[in-house]
Amino acid sequence: MANSVVGRIKLGSQGLQVSAQGLGCMGMSAFYGPPKPEPDMIALIHHAINSGVTLLDTSDVYGPHTNEILVGKALKDGFRNKVELATKFGIAFIDGKSEIRGDPAYVRAACEGSLKRLGVDYIDLYYLHRVDTRVPIEVTIGELKKLVEEGKVKYIGLSEASASTIRRAHAVHPITAVQLEWSLWSRDAEADIVPTCRELGIGIVAYSPLGRGFFSYGPKMVETLGEGDFRKVEIFQFVSICPVHMPRFQGENLEHNKRLYDRVNAIATKKGCTPSQLALAWVHHQGNDVCPIPGTTKVENFNQNIQALSIKLTPEEMVELESIASADSVKGDRYSAAITTYRESDTPPLSSWKPTTSI
Template sequence: MKYRKLGPELEVSALGLGCMPMAGIGTAMYGTASRAESLATIDRAIELGVTFFDTAEVYGPLVNEELLGHAIRGRRDRLVIATKFGFAFNDGQVTGVDSSPANVRRACEGSLRRLGVDVIDLFYQHRVDPNVPIEETVGAMADLVNEGKVRFLGLSEAGADTLEKAHATHPIAALQSEYSLWERGIEEEILPICQDLGIGFVPYSPLGRGFLTGQISSRDDLPEDDYRRNDPRYSEENFDQNMKLVDVVKEVAGRHHCSPAQIALAWLLAQGDFIVPIPGSKRRATLEDSMAAVDITLSDADLDQLEAAAPVGGTAGLRYGERMMSMVRL
């Protein structure tokens, strides 16, 4: 494994592990996961040198943090644990966003308990709350840093203005947002700001929710309960158009004798040493495949071919449905 820094101080493995597939919203966002295999996947990640693990209160809800907490018990000191807050719940159902200072503190206390840790290494606001000034939310997060309950602060899917205001209130170590060969919208404004301010960038869905792995040839390959069946980019009208990019990724992978997933991750790693993707996995086989991407070096010709096949805005369909799109880049 290789290592990078988020912000000036937080060292993490160059690839982290996104734990959401182990129990997402409704516990099965990417099909049903095996608890035993999920735990074995975390074990294997640690063996491979992965130190960066990403979860959230809303995954499950709650059970994802509990699973990760169980897996890391007794070896927490070597690891960087990131979790996220920012939603309101009623009877286990998400009812909206809430980044009020009271909810920031409530969420932190709950995450500490479920994870079984004394301090959260990286505490993200999961989605910006338009009803609470970001300075107020980050101020409450900074209080947790001062109390020793949180080490570093992060935001997720924040817009440029919000990020700048947040960073002026308290240093932000990382911004987490969707970024991949099929989602490059952050390159024009968000990535340059991260570089200018010394903020690390953590791409989620770096494999296009599985699309860029080359293992999905039709919508019929998805389980019946898989939420991607409602993903605009997986829709019947967009699927074939988006497969054209996968064909190019496969071609580059063939030259490197590796998987398409490894090429997609290697492309992200090549975009800057402040970028730390977090591919999600619930099985050891996919984890091992993804983590091997740190050893792949793409040539200028490879990068040019991928750039041509995946221009900014070139993917067919929005990355989310209308409701989810209304919650990003605020």
């Protein structure tokens, strides 16, 4: 039976309804240390669904591929029709190297691959994970539009896309959701991307709303991270070919950012909740068009996360939180230069595209 704490919201203006909070599944299989035991993760996904959290977020790059397979197994035996299934494409591995691709042939092949791994006939929300800056966004969305017409995809989303790219994409086919990093220490999207989404009636899916665990455990978290976790100070080799690290978790940056955690923790103590619940509640209070998707691999953390929906913040508390989480209060970029974001997502004009272009 669904937990009454977890309500439902309209995501975007195209008809999709989802749980007010989703579940990020990435850490179950990739990037945050070794893959977790499959039976435990399937049980966690089932617990989430039975608790009313029905938006499940995965991607073909998580593993790669293994997270989609895991989620697919969890959806067997009657669970498929209880969820809104979101996955992503756009980061390919070719000859041992990663490559961002958005050409029509790849769009279609990626979708077919995800459908097979997930064991489903359609994907509820299909995101372009990263924008291929060699291909006009109109071309990529044009192929996604065909997949919608064929019934293989219900709704289209974008991840890490600039405001101008979102506008161009939306003109080809309505975009239902934009996925972006949004938390008390990642607020840059508020300037341009969030207002653009709201102007166009596009829902917002906030990933890493707990600062990749920072607001759950604070700086001591780094000391407990295992090998293969790309939040560690050491550089993490992304599928052995792409050096990636997260500057916010390193050295002087981490020491500086500890102050932000300490202040959030102090407010949470006064409020009678945990820092992670307070940080998550802050994201929920951004509007009923925002769905955060905190990830976890533990049932107890999941249960704690959904309780954030019950926390009410006063205008004064929101002002206090935002005053300590201003743009200049955090040190370090979200990613190293090896990972592209919305800042590198503008594409050539459609007039430049030649259908025979080989990528």
